[in-house]
Amino acid sequence: MQVLKFGGSSVAHSDAIKRICSLLEKKPKGRYAIVVSALGNITDQLIQCGEFASERKNIYKSILEKIEIRHLNIIRELFPITYQSHLISWIKKNINDLESLCDGIFQVEELSKRSLDKIMSFGELSSSFLIAEKLKQSGLDAICKDSRDLIITDSQFGCAQVDFITSNHHIIQFFREKTSEYIVLPGFIGSTLEKETTTLGRGGSDYTAAILASAISASLLEIWTDVSGMMTANPKIVNQAFPIKEISYEEAMELSHFGAKVIYPPTIHPAMKKHIPIQIKNTFSPIDPGTLIYINKNTNISQPVTGISGIQNMALLTLEGSGMVGIPGYSKRLFEALSREKINVIFITQSSSEHSITTGIHETDIIKAKTVIDSEFSQEIHQRHLDPLRIEKDLCIIAVVGDNMKNLHGTSGKMFSALGRNSVNVRAIAQGSTEKNISAVIRKTDFKKALNTLHESFFESPPKQINLFICGVGKVGSKLMEQIDQQQNYLLKVLKLQVRVIGLANSKKMYFNDHGINLNDWKENISQKGIRMNIYSFMEKVWKFNLRNSLFVDNTASEEMAMTYDKFLKNGIGVITCNKIACSSDYDHYKKLKTLSRHFKAPFLFETNVGASLPVISTLNDLINSGDKINKIEAVLSGSLNFIFNHFLGKKSFLEVVQEAQLKGYTEPDPRIDLSGLDVMRKILILARECGSPLELSDIHQKSFLPETCSSSSSIEDFYQKLHRYKDYFFKIRSEAEKDKKRLRFIARYENGGASVGLESVKQIHPFFQLEGKDNMVLYNTYRYAEQPLIIKGAGAGAEVTASGVFSDIIKATK
Known part of the structure; x- marks a missing residue:
């Protein structure tokens, strides 16, 4: 026998219910227990009814009316007219009972957990009744059975604890007596021995299915939902998340505890106890393989991590003080105090010195937790044996889960290294002795980035x-x-x-x-x-x-x-x-x-x-990092100035050449920066600093070739006017160089801890003499390159080459 559970999204409307019926008709001949949730969002609406009624807000009546209309519409869409009468009567009778209950709450202005459980049970009772009727109307051997007759609980309303001995007895007896092929049961609900309706907690329909499967030793438990299995991470946060094909019971429990919503955590225990495989399937894509949870998972030793999950809106509570060291009982008292207030502890870590205990809880429990802990340890805090409770909010917890982590070294290192590279600060760490889970507390604002970072590290092959x-x-x-x-x-x-x-x-x-x-x-x-x-x-x-x-x-x-x-x-x-x-x-x-x-x-x-896309700085760093010593640097570092002096020929005036260089994009937006030598001074300063020299810009000796009035121009227009005024001055500089068969170059030097820049005339034998266009050239004279300098030469200006250099740095940064 198999047990199938269908969640709220799987029974959200008439088409979804038809899909379920079609799916069941295609199943091999056999016996099936079918557990269903309420129609999608109905449970939330029922809770609203109770809350509004307790606040004496008549809006609960209109919500009840909407709930009734929705169910009646589904009946009309699913069944022929001749089949509808008794179904409509059943729904109306139950809605009337529900309204009477809410009316009573309205009068007393109080919503007890007992009453709320009764109200919420309507959703599952109605959906199971309608689905069973649809199966019968389709010609299948189906009946509906009220789970409250089978699952017996205590009277802890809202999240009742199951009496497994009594429940198993009822379930086994019922399935022995009933031979119907399809037995439809409402999930989520049970009852006390006094026949009071209880609920098993949100997600309890999964739990109902697991209780039934365990009791009857089912061959398979199928959980049908709206996703194709348990995912490697939350797909709403991590776009690259994908379904996990196989997973062990323990891994599934860890992931579901840390926020994986596909399966309700308590579901796994009853199935695991009987070694019943759990198959998670997608109602809307039934051909997808889904996720199989069972004991003999096929292990891939090279893949240590099975999934990544997390819980948001968490707080850390830290109890610390020298009075704790060597004194037994502090941990016991702390957890007993939290347990009395029914505060769930998500995370625990303790320093090896016994000086502090840190626990993680939901933010909603902070006030209760502080009150009960302050009360429990009031004497120790007053006597200063303990510090006042420290509370840190706006946190979350991420968990990396996998059975194989214990077999491979470096998993935790890889995890924390990936987080560190992306500046995700880890506040606390915990790892169980089974090494199936590594948990880290981080800032809530880093939750999305951390999940994506870890998923990329452990699951994603490039890109x-x-x-x-x-x-x-x-x-x-x-x-x-x-x-x-x-x-x-x-x-x-x-x-x-x-x-x-x-x-x-x-x-x-x-x-x-x-x-x-x-x-x-x-x-x-x-x-x-x-x-x-x-x-x-x-x-x-x-x-x-x-x-x-x-x-x-x-x-x-x-x-x-x-x-x-x-x-x-x-x-x-x-x-x-x-x-x-x-x-x-x-x-x-x-x-x-x-x-x-x-x-x-x-x-x-x-x-x-320095040098646009030329590998000037990276080469310098490589030389230094490999142990070479820089003796001297000589460089033509301004592509714009080199272009200007290479084109300052014939009848062209200096002003015309400067304007041409600016038009081609070789100069800075303000050409005064280039012509003043400031741009070259900055470049040689950067190279000097990369060599380890603590130079400042003011330490660089500058020999300006511009007349002083040009250097002090108030604007670019004023600067150009003065260049025109001094055209004879620039012709003279050029003529003197040409007379000696030299060429003008603006050269930067670094040697013996000092740097200088200035316009010079170079001879034909100098490497700078042959520089063409906007090219740059750097000569590294080092301990290893003493006889002949290491030369780097190429285009040193222009938008295209500069952009390519930036692009190259982007690619380097990714490594």
């Missing part, structure tokens, strides 16, 4: 999801968006990376989409749907999303933006930037950012600060 928040969508930012769009298939197939742009901002507007911004129409979205840009509002949105593997990308030249990096790093969000201001600000700030990056395990990459 790895990367979430980008990008500020600056001008020339560099626009090219970056194009490159990400063009490379999406390659990233997915080859690098196994799913790169999503979640937030975008320019100087005026910002736009967000938590599912990822469409890279084909992002300009229209930021223009039409964007909201006013404010960097602090932008950051708040990023914190609120709280997504795993998040990166902040700064394509601006904004000082305000550069000064926010520390806030991103402290939140575990990596920073990718082509903005040189942060790394060339005061040395203490630079060191702070590097320290935060290490401390919070958040990447801080700025390769494009």
Whole structure:
């Protein structure tokens, strides 16, 4: 014999009930006990009726009317007219009884648990009656049996405890006497020996089915619901969650205890006791295999974790004090006090020094728990043997569950490493001696991120999801968006990376989409749907999303933006930037950012600060990390200045060449930054600092080639006017270099702890002489490269190459 249970969603309407009947008709010939829940949401409506009646609110009458109409409509949709009369009479009689009960509650203004159990029983009694009648009307050998005649409980109304000895006797006797093929029973309800209606707790229909299955030693218990089995995680929170094919009783109990709602936790005990397999199936997709819960689960030794679950809205209670050390009985008194108030303890951990005990409870129980614990330990607290009870709220618990965790080393390390990389702070940890469960208490705001992070770590083969928040969508930012769009298939197939742009901002507007911004129409979205840009509002949105593997990308030249990096790093969000201001600000700030990056395990990459996409900084780091010593750095670090001096030929004026460089996007938006040498000073400063030198920008010796009046220009227009005024001055500089067959190069040097920048004339034999266009060149003279320097050469300016450098840093950060 088999037991089948159908939940509220499976009996929500007439089509769902027809689906159940069709499913049962296709079952092999045999005997079936069918346990059903109330129609979807009916139980909640019945509870409302009782509550409104106790508050003397007449609205309960209209709710009862809606409940009646819904049942009558189902009768009319399921049965021919000739079959409806007695069904309608049955429903109306029960609704009348229900209304009389609510009227009494209305008069006395009190809703007892006993009365509420009686009210709630209507849902299951009605659905089981209608389904049994539909099976009979379809020609099947079916009857309906009231579970209250079989399942006997104590008088703990609201969540009654089953008397298994008496109940098993009644169940066995009934199924021996009744030979019907289909026996439909209401779930969730039982009765006392005095025939008072009781309920088994929310989710009790599963429990009813398990009690019946255990009593009759059923061959299989099927739980039919609206999902295709137990999932590796909550699919509403983790999109990549998938059904678990096989799971042990113990694993299923752990997952259901920690929030997996597919099966009611007490259901598993009766089935496990008799080794009855439990099959969880989807009523709306019956061909799906679902999840099989049984004792001999096929084990995959390489997969230690079976599922991840969690409980939100939790609080930690910590009892601590030196008076606890070495004194027995504190734990006993604490848990007895909580038990007296029927407060469920979800989580327990105790320090090895016996100095403290920490327990986790639901937030709704905080006031009761504090009251009873303060009372129990009032004397010890007064005598200062114990500290006052410490309460921490806004927490949740996540649990990684699996039978195989005990067989594989490193599971807990992998768990906490993954959480740490995403800045999920763990407040408390507990692991049972069976090693089937590792639980961690974290902030409630990190719940979604933690579940997704752990699911990605333990279950998901690549791709790895990367979430980008990008500020600056001008020339560099626009090219970056194009490159990400063009490379999406390659990233997915080859690098196994799913790169999503979640937030975008320019100087005026910002736009967000938590599912990822469409890279084909992002300009229209930021223009039409964007909201006013404010960097602090932008950051708040990023914190609120709280997504795993998040990166902040700064394509601006904004000082305000550069000064926010520390806030991103402290939140575990990596920073990718082509903005040189942060790394060339005061040395203490630079060191702070590097320290935060290490401390919070958040990447801080700025390769494009020097040489656009050229591997200047990464090569320098590789040399130093491998033990080489930097003796000297010589570099042409301004692609714009190199372009200018390479094109300052013939009849072209210096002003014309500068304007051409700006038009092509080779200079900063304000070309004065390039021509003043400030941009190059920042770059050589960054290289010096990467070498370990604590230089400040003011320490760099600068030999400016600009007349002083040009350097002090009040605006770009004023600057251009002065360049035109000094055209003869610039022609003279060029002529003197050409006379000696030299070329003009703006060179940066770092040597013996000092740095300098300035315009120089180089001979034909110098490597810088042959530099063309906007190219950069860096010469590393090191202990290993003493005779011939290590040379890095290539395009050092332009939106396309700078964007590619930023893109490269994004990919590096994912590793």
